[in-house]
Amino acid sequence: KNQVEQSPQSLIILEGKNCTLQCNYTVSPFSNLRWYKQDTGRGPVSLTIMTFSENTKSNGRYTATLDADTKQSSLHITASQLSDSASYICVVRTFQKLVFGTGTRLLVSP
Amino acid sequence: ETGVTQTPRHLVMGMTNKKSLKCEQHLGHNAMYWYKQSAKKPLELMFVYNFKEQTENNSVPSRFSPECPNSSHLFLHLHTLQPEDSALYLCASSQATGEAYEQYFGPGTRLTVT
Numbered sequence: 062k063n064q065v066e067q068s069p070q071s072l073i074i075l076e077g078k079n080c081t082l083q084c085n086y087t088v089s090p091f092s093n094l095r096w097y098k099q100d101t102g103r104g105p106v107s108l109t110i111m112t113f114s115e116n117t118k119s120n121g122r123y124t125a126t127l128d129a130d131t132k133q134s135s136l137h138i139t140a141s142q143l144s145d146s147a148s149y150i151c152v153v154r155t156f157q158k159l160v161f162g163t164g165t166r167l168l169v170s171p
Numbered sequence: 172e173t174g175v176t177q178t179p180r181h182l183v184m185g186m187t188n189k190k191s192l193k194c195e196q197h198l199g200h201n202a203m204y205w206y207k208q209s210a211k212k213p214l215e216l217m218f219v220y221n222f223k224e225q226t227e228n229n230s231v232p233s234r235f236s237p238e239c240p241n242s243s244h245l246f247l248h249l250h251t252l253q254p255e256d257s258a259l260y261l262c263a264s265s266q267a268t269g270e271a272y273e274q275y276f277g278p279g280t281r282l283t284v285t
Contacts, residue, residue, distance in 0.1 A: 065213070154270050157270070163211060
């Protein structure tokens with residue numbers, strides 16, 4: 062069964078600290094993996110997309126990694142800011158279908 | 172802003188009401204989608220339209236009726252809903268439906284069924 066599991070479900074960190082969010086998937090065959098950021102009251106916005114051959118990709122303070130062998134991805138946030146408070150959703154594509162994780166809710170505290 | 176707008180942003184309706192959700196995209200895309208987002212659940216794809224034609228219906232109850240008059244507009248007509256239908260309804264669009272095309276999401280309509 063195609064599934065995407067994210068951990069932790071929620072996380073509170075202090076402003077300025079780093080954090081790492083995890084995504085494990087059983088989706089097959091694999092096409093690509095995206096990390097989305099969803100602010101409260103808004104729709105998801107894509108942060109990064111990773112294909113099978115990519116191990117690391119950065120977007121400002123966000124760095125995503127992909128290990129296609131172990132079917133794991135992580136999203137690392139450096140020097141967190143209050144505006145990073147949001148839900149982060151891992152989405153894996155197989156053929157024409159997207160498989161969504163339930164998301165990690167991040168709260169950055171001052 | 173992503174170029175996808177949704178109205179209304181919030182909607183409260185009784186189980187016997189009829190209402191419609193509207194989505195408009197200003198990106199020149201050809202594919203549009205309806206998703207349901209419930210608390211602590213993954214996004215659920217409801218309908219897919221490609222060039223105004225419905226290409227996917229994921230076993231959605233008939234009390235949800237989509238309409239796509241053109242590639243820029245998508246509606247979701249609601250009637251005799253149940254309280255468990257309360258959720259955030261997201262519209263998305265993409266250039267096409269293939270794997271290379273990113274979906275752009277609207278802000279959603281928060282629906283409460285009383």
